Amino acid sequence: MTRFESAKEIYASYGVDVEKAMDKLSTVAVAMHCWQGDDVIGFDHDGPLTGGIQTTGNYPGKATTPEQLLADMEKAMSLIPGKKKLNVHACYAIFEEDGFVDRDKLEPRHFKAWVDLAKKLGCGIDFNPTFFSHPKIKDGLSLSSPDKETRDFWIEHGKACIRISEYFAKETGFPCVMNIWTGDGFKDIPADRMGPRMRYKESIEAILAQPFDKNLVKPCVESKVFGIGVESYTTGSAEFSLTFAATHDGCLPLMDNGHYHPTEVVSDKIPALLTFFPEVALHVTRGVRWDSDHVLILDDETKEIAKEIVRCDALDRVYIALDYFDASINRIAAWVIGMRSMQKALLSALCTPNASLKALQDENKLTELLVMQEEVKTLPFGDIWAEYCARQGVAADKAWFDEVQKYEAEVLSKR
Ligand code: RNT
Ligand code: ZN
Numbered sequence: 001m002t003r004f005e006s007a008k009e010i011y012a013s014y015g016v017d018v019e020k021a022m023d024k025l026s027t028v029a030v031a032m033h034c035w036q037g038d039d040v041i042g043f044d045h046d047g048p049l050t051g052g053i054q055t056t057g058n059y060p061g062k063a064t065t066p067e068q069l070l071a072d073m074e075k076a077m078s079l080i081p082g083k084k085k086l087n088v089h090a091c092y093a094i095f096e097e098d099g100f101v102d103r104d105k106l107e108p109r110h111f112k113a114w115v116d117l118a119k120k121l122g123c124g125i126d127f128n129p130t131f132f133s134h135p136k137i138k139d140g141l142s143l144s145s146p147d148k149e150t151r152d153f154w155i156e157h158g159k160a161c162i163r164i165s166e167y168f169a170k171e172t173g174f175p176c177v178m179n180i181w182t183g184d185g186f187k188d189i190p191a192d193r194m195g196p197r198m199r200y201k202e203s204i205e206a207i208l209a210q211p212f213d214k215n216l217v218k219p220c221v222e223s224k225v226f227g228i229g230v231e232s233y234t235t236g237s238a239e240f241s242l243t244f245a246a247t248h249d250g251c252l253p254l255m256d257n258g259h260y261h262p263t264e265v266v267s268d269k270i271p272a273l274l275t276f277f278p279e280v281a282l283h284v285t286r287g288v289r290w291d292s293d294h295v296l297i298l299d300d301e302t303k304e305i306a307k308e309i310v311r312c313d314a315l316d317r318v319y320i321a322l323d324y325f326d327a328s329i330n331r332i333a334a335w336v337i338g339m340r341s342m343q344k345a346l347l348s349a350l351c352t353p354n355a356s357l358k359a360l361q362d363e364n365k366l367t368e369l370l371v372m373q374e375e376v377k378t379l380p381f382g383d384i385w386a387e388y389c390a391r392q393g394v395a396a397d398k399a400w401f402d403e404v405q406k407y408e409a410e411v412l413s414k415r
Contacts, residue, residue: 007383014353014376021350022388024315030342031085031126031177031321034092036335037072038063039327042091042130044103051132051183052227053293057328061412066094068415070117075407076335077121079400081392082343084123085174087321088114090161091130103134104156108167115171124174126321129154129161131182143203144184144196144235151203154182158207162217169216177281177319179254180204181222185230196235201244208248218319220254220281221245225261227291246276256283256323257301258291267304274312283323284342293324296338298345306345311354315346330412333404340400347388348381 001009011018035042039055043066049055063069069092077084090103093110101110118125131142131154138150143158145151158180165176184196208219223241224234238260245253253273257266266282273280284305286294296302309318322338353376360369382397389396395403 003380003383004387007380010380011351011384014379015356016351016353018351018384021347022384022391024350025343025347025388026082026392028315028346029083029085029124029174029320030339030346031087031319032073032076032080032335032339033087033322033324034069034073035089036322036325036338037069037331040089040133040325042089042093042133043095044091044093044100045133047133047135049133050137052185052230053132053183053291053325054228055293055325055327057326059327059329059331061408061415062327062331064415066092066113070113071411072332073335074117074121075403076332076339079336079395079403080339080343081389081394084121084339085126085321086114086118086121086123087126087128089128089130090157090164091133103130103136104153104160106157106160106164108164111164111168115168118168118172124172124176125168126177126179126319127161127165127168128179128181129158131157131180131184137183140186140230141184141196141235142182143207144182144200146195146199151199155203155206158204159210162207162210162212162219165217166212169213175216175218177218177220177252177321179220179222179281179283179321180207181224181254182236183224183227183230183234184236185227185234186232187229188232190233193233197237197240200235200240204244205248208251214250218252218279218281219250220252220319222254222256222259222283224256224259224291242273252279252281252319253277254281254283256285256291257305258283258285258287258293258323265301265304267301267308270305270308270314270318271312274314274317279317279319281319281321283321285322285324293326295324295326295329295334296322296341298341302341302345303348306342306349307352307354310346310349310352311358330404330408332407332412333401336400336404344381344385347385351379351381351384352376
């Protein structure tokens with residue numbers, strides 16, 4: 001008997017069909033964020049990263065051109081099993097010589113290379129307007145600025161991004177999740193907390209007035225608790241964003257698990273939101289002490305997030321995207337570690353006897369429940385994961401990093 005066959009029998013004794021679990025996982029898309037590849041810079045500006053987020057580290061080999069970034073993403077994708085999606089920010093528009101346009105004037109044609117890559121990989125694209133790292137951010141504010149000209153510029157940017165999102169969906173055949181996040185906020189105690197939020201509400205409403213097909217474009221609003229330099233107040237707080245999504249048809253709430261107070265967990269928020277929203281979106285990340293955006297790993301909360309999505313039978317109602325940026329290690333490895341960790345967490349959740357655990361809870365057999373919950377933690381999951389990678393035709397856990405090292409020696413180190 002192979003290790004896989006033996007593991008399969010052990011899982012079967014707990015009532016888990018690992019074949020079904022692997023089949024299911026192969027249908028679940030995880031979106032890989034382009035911004036891990038170049039430390040959230042993009043191709044449309046030379047200025048620094050703003051918006052209260054920060055990358056640290058200067059590991060060599062960073063992509064600095066569209067060709068490099070797309071090649072790096074393709075390399076990473078080849079080492080990740082299962083269904084994927086690209087996640088692109090508007091600042092990654094690709095301009096021909098002298099063809100620069102500002103963010104309010106972006107067009108689908110500026111993203112054709114992204115569509116070509118998605119078609120080559122057979123995947124969809126998610127999209128994000130970029131409301132940071134730009135001279136038109138006035139006093140740290142974009143859509144919530146008191147200055148009308150500033151707001152109008154960013155509203156036009158948002159509308160352009162809806163048109164681009166629809167183009168992505170039409171070209172790839174997969175709906176495009178379009179996430180609105182701004183770094184708008186204040187370092188110190190504001191004198192007016194409501195004014196910016198009223199303006200933010202009106203601005204997002206103006207963006208969403210751009211006509212679009214709700215089956216093709218899924219606009220989201222992402223909340224945040226604080227950022228660097230915006231410690232005292234963020235316009236798009238949790239309550240603001242959640243209520244906005246709840247009161248605007250077709251708009252989804254997006255939860256980033258780095259954006260909450262330390263004892264709050266997104267895993268618990270998922271079933272709460274699924275009780276009311278047809279669909280929700282996630283940014284899965286790893287905050288270390290703050291919203292530090294470390295590379296995602298298979299830690300307890302990542303596992304718990306995956307468990308909730310699976311247990312709520314919501315794999316087709318939750319859009320999963322990764323969001324982190326670590327410049328201190330090989331950036332391709334950073335993508336692969338995070339993507340494989342998310343998929344491991346999902347597979348592990350699918351290999352959990354969820355129905356029997358739920359029955360124990362409903363029968364109030366809470367001692368047995370705790371016993372079982374502890375036991376399933378040490379089932380031979382690694383053998384199922386190894387089989388899944390083999391069936392998907394991607395390198396196994398010990399082998400993929402060799403490929404990254406080879407790419408580093410042959411490509412990255414020559415940049
Ligand atoms: C920032 C938000 C946001 C960004 C990306 C680059 O805290 O998480 O999602 O990380 O838009
Ligand atoms: Zn995020």
